[in-house]
Amino acid sequence: MEGDKTTTTMMCTLLAMDLTTFSYRVCSLCERTLPEDPTSLCSFCNFNARSKRLFRILMSLASDTKVFTVICFDRAAKVLFGCSADEFFDFAKLHPFTADTTSRILEGEMVKVTLSKPKNGNAHLRMSQVFPLRTGFRPAIETLKEFYGVRSGC
Numbered sequence: 001m002e003g004d005k006t007t008t009t010m011m012c013t014l015l016a017m018d019l020t021t022f023s024y025r026v027c028s029l030c031e032r033t034l035p036e037d038p039t040s041l042c043s044f045c046n047f048n049a050r051s052k053r054l055f056r057i058l059m060s061l062a063s064d065t066k067v068f069t070v071i072c073f074d075r076a077a078k079v080l081f082g083c084s085a086d087e088f089f090d091f092a093k094l095h096p097f098t099a100d101t102t103s104r105i106l107e108g109e110m111v112k113v114t115l116s117k118p119k120n121g122n123a124h125l126r127m128s129q130v131f132p133l134r135t136g137f138r139p140a141i142e143t144l145k146e147f148y149g150v151r152s153g154c
């Protein structure tokens with residue numbers, strides 16, 4: 001059976017992440033991808049059309065033998081970020097340099113990841129699960145709130 005070889009689990013270090021685009025819009029009902037234009041609505045669910053954001057982040061990981069790039073989707077990203085993509089998006093709008101700060105918070109974390117190969121062999125590996133290994137790991141949003149909360153005083 002070939003199917004079993006499409007996922008691997010390994011220990012890695014988070015090296016870097018590209019947070020210039022960290023999420024995308026989908027219909028909150030059917031989760032079809034929507035254009036970034038906030039006025040565009042799902043044409044399949046137009047009466048109840050609302051949108052939400054899901055995480056999609058390019059990350060560099062280092063294993064003991066190599067450095068490689070993966071795509072981290074919503075479920076795994078929530079483990080690292082501790083919030084929904086919407087919450088992070090709103091936080092980033094209000095707080096300058098959120099992306100840079102988040103990268104600094106998460107870079108160097110040791111994680112156990114499950115990676116799956118996409119059906120299209122040329123695409124990046126997908127991080128389907130992530131498990132932080134450090135005792136006392138805190139999701140990025142908690143550290144961010146503390147970091148920015150001190151200065152805004154609210």
Ligand SMILES: [Zn+2]
Pocket residue numbers: 027028029030031032042043044045
């Ligand atoms: Zn829809």
